[in-house]
Amino acid sequence: MAANNRRMSGKKGAQVGSGGQRRKGLEGRGPTPPAELRKKHKANRIANAKAKQAARRPTPRGRGGKGTSEMVVGRNPVVEALREGVPAVTLYVQQFIDNDERVREVLQLAAERGGINLMEAPRPELDRMTNGLNHQGLVLQVPPYEYAHPEDLANAAYDHGEDPLIVALDGVTDPRNLGAVVRSVSAFGGHGVVVPERRAAGMTAGAWKTSAGTAARTPVARATNLTRALEAYQKAGIAVVGLAADGEHEIGDLEALGGPVVIVVGSEGKGLSRLVGETCDFRVRIPMPGGAESLNAGVAAGVVLYEAARRRA
Numbered sequence: 001m002a003a004n005n006r007r008m009s010g011k012k013g014a015q016v017g018s019g020g021q022r023r024k025g026l027e028g029r030g031p032t033p034p035a036e037l038r039k040k041h042k043a044n045r046i047a048n049a050k051a052k053q054a055a056r057r058p059t060p061r062g063r064g065g066k067g068t069s070e071m072v073v074g075r076n077p078v079v080e081a082l083r084e085g086v087p088a089v090t091l092y093v094q095q096f097i098d099n100d101e102r103v104r105e106v107l108q109l110a111a112e113r114g115g116i117n118l119m120e121a122p123r124p125e126l127d128r129m130t131n132g133l134n135h136q137g138l139v140l141q142v143p144p145y146e147y148a149h150p151e152d153l154a155n156a157a158y159d160h161g162e163d164p165l166i167v168a169l170d171g172v173t174d175p176r177n178l179g180a181v182v183r184s185v186s187a188f189g190g191h192g193v194v195v196p197e198r199r200a201a202g203m204t205a206g207a208w209k210t211s212a213g214t215a216a217r218t219p220v221a222r223a224t225n226l227t228r229a230l231e232a233y234q235k236a237g238i239a240v241v242g243l244a245a246d247g248e249h250e251i252g253d254l255e256a257l258g259g260p261v262v263i264v265v266g267s268e269g270k271g272l273s274r275l276v277g278e279t280c281d282f283r284v285r286i287p288m289p290g291g292a293e294s295l296n297a298g299v300a301a302g303v304v305l306y307e308a309a310r311r312r313a
Helices: 002-011 019-027 042-056 075-083 099-115 123-129 152-159 175-187 205-210 225-236 274-279 297-312
Strands: 070-073 092-094 118-120 138-142 165-170 193-196 220-223 241-245 261-266 282-285
Touching: 002 165, 042 274, 070 075, 075 099, 075 205, 092 123, 092 297, 118 123, 118 220, 152 193, 152 220, 165 175, 165 225, 165 297, 175 193, 175 220, 193 225, 205 241, 220 225, 225 241, 225 261, 225 274, 241 274, 241 297, 274 282
Parallel strands: 092 118, 165 193, 165 261, 193 220, 241 261, 241 282
Antiparallel strands: 070 138, 092 138
16 A cells, blocks of 8 residues: 555646646647648648649740749738739748738638648748748749730620720839729720730739739730730721820710720820820820829729720610
């Protein structure tokens, strides 16, 4: 009996003040992460292999070409990008990341959408990928945007028995303005947007977010030379209408807006470039009794698109 007491005396009993530790131990570590993020899980190995293959795969080029791959960095930007439907191929998650509310939402959104590779990576690797930006443990890889060819926009309209309604941007460099124009074109039944290949905004994650998802159904074409693209539209019987503060016509008086038309919008500061302005069949102005000198590209395009849609109704 004494021997048994000696053996039992070495066991630790409950300590004073240990209740908090016990409760903390019972709380757990939050929801189980997806299989793709669990080390040694088959799904994790498959996801990692797919991500590596995608990174090595050469980028095919269509008639309009493709943009460049882009990284969305940081917890809030990644959450917003996934909420707005920005395309994504891979979500990189830092190893041993703090599993807070935003991280959980990101994983849930990525799982619900499907088709996004989940890849766990150490912090130094994410630092290298983002050139030292504050990624907060989350990096979303956005695939290159596949641009259409300018003539595809007109052909698609004619295939549906409709007169083309297209917006071309001249010197617009803010992706948010491009996204706003895409949204307006979609709202008023347009058939797409044309941007120059150089010195112009492209379809980045910022443009996707501003378009509020409409970029998924409204094509953006890229022209090697915008002036030549406009001349090709003219040869196809499509009127080219440029917006200018000193335009000879007001938008309410221009009958051409009711037919096949390309509306050309310049930058807020400089307006249309000289060659583009000379190429236009008509130059129109938006009456502004309030006295504002100019409107940004997104607002100006929306006003003219409304007038064109009204004439077509």
